[in-house]
Amino acid sequence: MRIIVLIKHVPDTWEERVLDPDTGRLDRSASERVVDEITERALEAALTLKDRDKSIEVVALTMGPSESTGAIKKALSMGADSGIHLVDDALAGADAMTTAATLAAALRDAGADLIIAGNESTDGRGGMIPAMIAEHLGLPALTFVSELAIEGDRVRGERATETATSVVSAPLPAIVSITEGMPEPRFPSFKGIMGAKKKPVASHSLADLEPALAGSRSSASSVVLTCEQRPGRTGADPIVDEGDAGTQLATFLIERRLAGQRLV
Amino acid sequence: MTTALVHIELTADGAPADSAAGLLGAAAALGDPVAAVTVAPGTDTADLATALGSLGAARVLVAETPEVDSVIATPHVSALAAAIEREQPGVVLLAHSIESRDVAGRLAVRVGGALAWDAVDIALDDDRVVASHSVFGGAYSTTSAVEGGLPIVTVRQGAIDARAAAVDAPAVETLTVEVTGAAATIESSTPVRPSGRPELRTAKVVVAGGRGLGSPERFALVEQLADALGGAVGASRAAVDAGYIEHAAQVGQTGTTVAPDLYIALGISGAIQHKAGMQTAKTIVAINTDASAPIFEVADFGIVGDVFQVVPQLLSALESRR
Ligand SMILES: Cc1cc2nc3c(=O)[nH]c(=O)nc-3n(C[C@H](O)[C@H](O)[C@H](O)COP(=O)(O)OP(=O)(O)OC[C@H]3O[C@@H](n4cnc5c(N)ncnc54)[C@H](O)[C@@H]3O)c2cc1C
Ligand SMILES: Nc1ncnc2c1ncn2[C@@H]1O[C@H](COP(=O)(O)O)[C@@H](O)[C@H]1O
Secondary structure (H helix, E strand, C coil), X not given: CEEEEECCEEECCCCCCCECCCCCCECCCCCCEEECHHHHHHHHHHHHHHHHCCCCEEXXXXXXXXXXXXXXXXXXXXXXXXXXXXXXXXXXXXCHHHHXXXXXXXXHHHCCCEEEEECCCCCCCCCCHHHHHHHHHCCCEEEEEEEEEEECCEEEEEEECCCEEEEEXXXXXXXXXXXXXXXCCCCCCHHHHHHHCCCCEEEECHHHHCCCCHHHCCCCEEEEEEEEECCXXXXXXXXXXXXCXXXXXXXXXXXXXXXXXXXX | CCEEEEECCECCCCCECCHXXXXXXXXXXXXXXXXXXXXXCCCCCHHHHHHHHXXXXXXXXXXXXXXXXXXXXXXXXXXXXHHHHHHCCCEEEEEXXXXXXXXXXXXXHXXXXXXXXXXXXXXXXXXXXXXXXXXXXXXXXXXXXXXXXCEEEEECCCCCCCCCCCCCCCEEEEEECCCCCCCCEEEEXXXXXXCCCCCHHXXXXXXXXXXXXXXXXXXXXXXXXXXXXXXXXXXXXXXXXXXXXXXXXXXXXXXXXXXCCEEEEECCCCCHHHHCCCCCCCEEEEEECCCCCHHHHCCCEEEECCHHHHHHHHHHHHHHCC
16 A cells, blocks of 8 residues: 655744745745644654554655755655655746646656645645645545544544534545644654665656646636735733732723623 | 625534625625525525525525535535536635635636635725735735636635625525535534634634643633633643643644634743734733743733632632622
């Protein structure tokens, strides 16, 4: 069985993330890039399945600029068997339609029994790429699952939406997107880091993805028109509780009509 | 006038979900608001049509399919694709909910449109649909448009206050749809129990607790203050991870984004990923024993103190002034 995990290289959420005001695109020089934590959890889910069944092959796939090889290396050192990197200057600033079509073309070529993605990336927050890939490939999608198991030729999971919690399942091949409800990722071991150097990484340009890509391109795209930074917020100096801070806070809330309106 | 097609999510008892009012409100400013719903065959849709009319739907398109409750997303995708084929709308609006995001993503691929997601506002600019977005926890405001195809826009729940004028008896039209696409099966489903509190996403007051609360039992203090203020309960990721409260309460980068009138952070350090979900609140109050906690950088009223001292006193002060 082959599992392909969609990992994404994103600006570190621990730092201030900067948009280029002219293009509305991420300013790459402004912050460090890391593997999006949710996609490390997606990899963790694949590696957990592999821990139980050594015949499972785990492939890490990413689309991103040349420095995103760093994301693949991290995945290999955590335990993925091989990597695929989609890299092309023409993909800079790709919108969701292009991203999904490109990833789908690579997945079509690579062939997977199970594709595991994060539910939502921290830079884009669209949370739609997995469903879009499913539509391209004609696959069932179990999105936003917080539990995942393979049972025979089906994948099963628990899915919580805003309104219900459901048990969901689909026949393989399928795509799954996982939430933070899944376990935290493992750390690469020393052995893993050393072994990663010997693992194969394939690099594909857009030309390499033809003809798989040809049928799936959309003529429509989303463009950023304007981008404006909002002023930051400055707090007031905090008071130190000397035994009456709760009462002072009550006064503050009532004066601002944020509490006790039922009285007025 | 062009049609603004709106995908309506239904509650477990078949009424329009909370998101419907804002979606139809936004649609009315973009074109002729037409609601699309998917139901099981034979469903009586008279009350539903009346409810959608009162929210501004000029017409209601009802797609019937037996798979509506047993398959994820694809019944709605097929219904909307059929509606688009027939209506040739200028824009399609959906909620930026988990359910509707799957629908929007698949739909864009199926009909060759493009997506604008998590819009906090939508307007027409010279006949072009322009969506506004709040990016990186409100640090940036951007606008976007779709070129070369149908704009499919998901709208942040609770972000749009505009409401459409009520329509008395909207025409109801039935669509026949054939569900295509590989199916992911919903084997069983348990509706979320209403908490009796306001919904986190749209609440005017949010009281949130962090790891500083120390245990699920002690987290009850957060709920007590929320109830005293008529607010919703929120939490940091650390509090969710520690099992003090369910994941749905998480505020932040990977949780819910809130923008209430009042946000009270109890025992929350204010990591950058937490602030990304609450820093646009009108008034922020923080109580934390550590004077150097980053939450104070954004708090309008900060107290360096123990939540187990300060909050009980606050509760009794509010009670006595009632
Ligand atoms: C990719 C990514 C996404 C993330 N997404 C989110 C997210 O969506 N939401 C989120 O919240 N976090 C998120 N985080 C985690 C975030 O980095 C922090 O770890 C988390 O917010 C910390 O939660 P906390 O403030 O409750 O815990 P801590 O940082 O441990 O802080 C607890 C605070 O309680 C105070 N305290 C202790 N006892 C008391 C007392 N008796 N009275 C008053 N104060 C007390 C302490 O001084 C401390 O400041 C994310 C992290 C990553 C990497
Ligand atoms: N450029 C990319 N390369 C690889 N995977 C991606 C990429 N973009 C999105 N994904 C996957 O899709 C998930 C959801 O992303 P999004 O729809 O952008 O929020 C991510 O967590 C990844 O697993």
